[in-house]
Amino acid sequence: MMEEQVRVLEGLWGDVRELSLGNRIQRLDLAPTPLQFLRDYVSPNKPCIISNAISHWPALSLWPNLSYLSSSLSDSTVSLHLTPDGRADSLVPLETPKKGETCFASAHVEHVPFPCALDLVLNSERNNVVGYLQQQNDCFQEEYSVLASDCDAHIPWATEALGGCLPEAVNLWIGNHSSETSFHKDHYENLYAVVSGEKQFLLLPPTDVHRMYIQEYPAAQYSYTSGSGEFRLELEKPQRYVPWCSVNPYPPPETKENEMSKFPLYFNGPKPFHCTVKAGEILYLPSMWFHHVRQSPDDNGCTIAINYWYDMQFDIKYAYFNFLQSIHHGSTLMNYDATKFTLSDELCIDADELEAEEANQEEDTKDE
Numbered sequence: 001m002m003e004e005q006v007r008v009l010e011g012l013w014g015d016v017r018e019l020s021l022g023n024r025i026q027r028l029d030l031a032p033t034p035l036q037f038l039r040d041y042v043s044p045n046k047p048c049i050i051s052n053a054i055s056h057w058p059a060l061s062l063w064p065n066l067s068y069l070s071s072s073l074s075d076s077t078v079s080l081h082l083t084p085d086g087r088a089d090s091l092v093p094l095e096t097p098k099k100g101e102t103c104f105a106s107a108h109v110e111h112v113p114f115p116c117a118l119d120l121v122l123n124s125e126r127n128n129v130v131g132y133l134q135q136q137n138d139c140f141q142e143e144y145s146v147l148a149s150d151c152d153a154h155i156p157w158a159t160e161a162l163g164g165c166l167p168e169a170v171n172l173w174i175g176n177h178s179s180e181t182s183f184h185k186d187h188y189e190n191l192y193a194v195v196s197g198e199k200q201f202l203l204l205p206p207t208d209v210h211r212m213y214i215q216e217y218p219a220a221q222y223s224y225t226s227g228s229g230e231f232r233l234e235l236e237k238p239q240r241y242v243p244w245c246s247v248n249p250y251p252p253p254e255t256k257e258n259e260m261s262k263f264p265l266y267f268n269g270p271k272p273f274h275c276t277v278k279a280g281e282i283l284y285l286p287s288m289w290f291h292h293v294r295q296s297p298d299d300n301g302c303t304i305a306i307n308y309w310y311d312m313q314f315d316i317k318y319a320y321f322n323f324l325q326s327i328h329h330g331s332t333l334m335n336y337d338a339t340k341f342t343l344s345d346e347l348c349i350d351a352d353e354l355e356a357e358e359a360n361q362e363e364d365t366k367d368e
Helices: 002-021 034-042 066-072 114-122 141-145 143-151 156-161 207-213 253-262 316-326 351-367
Strands: 027-030 048-050 077-083 090-093 100-105 106-114 131-134 169-175 180-184 188-196 197-203 215-225 232-237 239-242 273-278 282-285 290-296 305-312
Touching: 027 180, 034 156, 066 114, 066 143, 077 114, 077 141, 077 215, 090 180, 100 232, 106 114, 114 131, 114 169, 141 143, 141 169, 156 305, 169 290, 188 197, 188 273, 197 207, 207 290, 207 316, 239 316, 273 282, 290 351
Parallel strands: 027 048, 100 215
Antiparallel strands: 048 282, 077 106, 077 131, 090 100, 131 169, 169 305, 180 290, 188 282, 188 305, 197 273, 197 290, 215 232, 215 239
């Protein structure tokens, strides 16, 4: 029975790519019409990258000038997320009281004047702490409202395609090369616009849920003491558990073999979609898609992006995805023998190889 389950899932992963997604994220040279966006991307739950859709934003020329941001936001208090390594909302081994136990770690958050926060983001290595300006609670309109005239309040063609309602939240992100977001999914339709620097996404469709090895982990919180520059990671009280993806797609060399043996459905399965979103581009990230994010800063040392979260439709697709996710409960699927069930080598993934492949594709495009 277990072997049959795995074969059925492998067939599903292949069918979804062959029938709907193809082998790479489609790029559009211009913003789509609302009808085209709804028909070709929202309804089939299919991501795309759109160029020349925000070229009219003053932000594209103003925000990379950090003195402009510091001056405009000189009186603004913002939420600064602090971690020892740039990985917040991620899985981290505890030191105490249960040394070695894996927990879901949230960042230490401080509310500080924007110029001070930006300085810490830009000088993380000097301070042995990584700062990330982000707060996923409509922070652009709450904390950065003085910048509202520099970009659109919503994405008009997306708003119309998604039912006419304005975004549930608009968030601003300012980080450096160390800022990284682990694999997760959101129950929103996400329009992610990069203003400065680049964002690298690994994407997997909701049908690949079993490859994420979602488990419940005890929630923990970083606390940071500025005087000593030390972090402490402590379990929350009362204790709560967070369901989270277990896979790290970029394991260090010393643990890579162990990671691959622990999560064979991921490492032996179809390649995730890898895409780089550059300044001036928008990524449409459909609801329920799993995504892992890294970033490359601009010449000033930071990456700036703004994203629009629209409510998703809780329709038949949501019912399908929920049903699929429920299948693994109580099964032994997670422990299957990877030596018996592997896809062809050309489909098996290595995240670093994906980045190199995309770079070669970009060079080929330039040559043409």
